[in-house]
Amino acid sequence: MSRNNNQDLRDKLLQSARELLVSKGYRGFSLRQVARETGVSATSVYIYFENKDHLIHTLIEQSISELNERLEKVYGSLTDPEERLKGFAEAYVNYALEHPREYQIIYLASPEDMTRYPKEKFRKARRGYEFLTDTIKEAVRQDIFDEPYPRTAAYTFWAQLHGVMSVVLSKRLDTRIDQQEFIEQAISHILHGFQMRTALQQKPNI
Amino acid sequence: MSRNNNQDLRDKLLQSARELLVSKGYRGFSLRQVARETGVSATSVYIYFENKDHLIHTLIEQSISELNERLEKVYGSLTDPEERLKGFAEAYVNYALEHPREYQIIYLASPEDMTRYPKEKFRKARRGYEFLTDTIKEAVRQDIFDEPYPRTAAYTFWAQLHGVMSVVLSKRLDTRIDQQEFIEQAISHILHGFQMRTALQQKPNI
Amino acid sequence: MSRNNNQDLRDKLLQSARELLVSKGYRGFSLRQVARETGVSATSVYIYFENKDHLIHTLIEQSISELNERLEKVYGSLTDPEERLKGFAEAYVNYALEHPREYQIIYLASPEDMTRYPKEKFRKARRGYEFLTDTIKEAVRQDIFDEPYPRTAAYTFWAQLHGVMSVVLSKRLDTRIDQQEFIEQAISHILHGFQMRTALQQKPNI
């Protein structure tokens, strides 16, 4: 019971933190604000989190886990490499659209900033890349793609998607452009960028 | 002479600000820090910049202008759409690599955050997109690309590149991946993503 | 015990604030000064008062309450309107003389300045006027005074007294004038100003 309550408060704190972190930005974020929002004393936050960075780190980890879970689901439900890749792209985009706060938190702090916390935790984030790398490797094995460095390609894929969602969520998109259309076009471009490398290189051979 | 001195200090302040803004992030950035770093009283900053936002805005504007100039140079020196597009990508990437601080500043603040400064200035940033849009339109005219929405495609292109350089500069890249290789691969993917859309759609026709 | 300590510090802060507010004026008054004077960190003030205005407002309210209490006591202990009025004048003057700081604080900020705090609280100040108005009304009923607008007359009475004490406390009085004598004369004038209006108008009738 008490366990439950504690967990509750911890979760409430994380929830408030999430909201503040993205709504008010890194600048407007403070433990005091989090405590105030949660209706608890500022000191109480320290019962659940060592310090500010620890709280933020927890937030980042949670978001990364959730995103990874989505990618894992795709990985488990599809087998064709091309379909999987498309599935990854869609899962990624949907997560960003459905949980913009959480998504943005993932990219909030770079490893550099997080001096106070172990880099080891950042490794965990790489699980998502493994699904991607694995899929690309499989595609190469099946002669669908021609990627000499699958891991590099996986990072490429991820980076391109990130760029797209980053532009969308930071509201930097030209008002004359339809968001939905933009995302679809982008995914289409990115996927075809992979497929076609093979085609391109075959072209001259013909 | 005195002119020179004044300009000097202003520039020095901007320089310090640039460094702090990216190294310490939006959080650790403060006018006092800038002043301290420049070896000048905190008050002096206000002689050259109305307030914090004004200083930051100047920084952003400078960076955007410089990047745009580079793109313009490419636009002026190349005529073939595909080559131009490649040139844009390379210019973009090179700017980001040569001036990582300036590059990151461009994406530091979203229009949302900059409440104190005119949105009109953000429009200026769009000049780069015009070069891109123009080039893609030309490619479509020459039947090289098949893009129904050139402007959307331009944003797509830009967003992908941004994602790539963002990953590079925030040091999020897996240590086992060679940065140079990663960037080249990424550019290659992005460019081919454009070219091949035509090829793809022709494929079934064969 | 701890209760006591807290209340103690709060009171000490209010005390220092009172002194500074009147001695240095609205200008020289600052929370930091208050803290310094109280021998406490500047931040500590914010534990007891939301902000500067809140502290000042508390000060004003306290003074008004105390003055009103004195008037109420007079109201309760005397019944004859003329004697009551004289009692009011004396109570008012004595309060100003005994608690010059508190008295001056009452008139420090006009409703205009206090933008951050509810006007509703200013209404509280009017309780004193009610005693006056009531007394004048009673005098009119008893045919002692001939005041067509008792409320207006109450404000008149109050304003005249305020002018007198204001001159005394701001040390604007000519050095050749005895303060005690000045106050007595003034009260006498003010009271007779009320009584005599009736007399004056009766005169011609004779």
Place this chain on the structure above:
Amino acid sequence: MSRNNNQDLRDKLLQSARELLVSKGYRGFSLRQVARETGVSATSVYIYFENKDHLIHTLIEQSISELNERLEKVYGSLTDPEERLKGFAEAYVNYALEHPREYQIIYLASPEDMTRYPKEKFRKARRGYEFLTDTIKEAVRQDIFDEPYPRTAAYTFWAQLHGVMSVVLSKRLDTRIDQQEFIEQAISHILHGFQMRTALQQKPNI
């Protein structure tokens, strides 16, 4: 010519200062503000005024002079003591109503605050009291009033008027009270307070 220009700028500065001083209050008042408002550099103010206090002092002196002039005019145009006193009251009130800013400036700083400037200048302010004292003395001589201490009575008169106008200008008047009515009543009370003292004391004699 240049003389003229200089005088112009000095006057403009005083004008801006007057406006700021009362509109924004003592707190919002600053030399920089004055300079800004006048469209001149902050440093320029120091050409015409030694420092902030000197500027403010000049303002106070000017206002006092103007008020005294009005009283002097009344003194010169009326001879009957009672009429003169009434004339003084009306002149005083009218000046406060027509030039609220200037009027309030007179009472802005008490001698205590003006540490940086000679008390001697405050003596000048007393000229107004002399007209009053003189008039009361004359009334006593003509057996109209019975004031043992004419100078004290003069200060009494002045203080009451000040209280009245102070309440009006600081907007402390109850909204249900008509300002015009209030002022008239107040003047009437104050004047009768003088007249009637004689009457009162005669009364018992009858």
Place this chain on the structure above:
DNA sequence: TATGAATGAGTATTCATTCAT
């Protein structure tokens, strides 16, 4: 006469964190 540059001091306020309870 007028100004731009520069500064030290000061202001309100917020924050992360510690400590005793």
Place this chain on the structure above:
DNA sequence: CATGAATGAATACTCATTCAT
């Protein structure tokens, strides 16, 4: 588990004033 008290450090910004030009 939870909190109130307390603080040192920091921040943006404003100001009065001086100085060299």
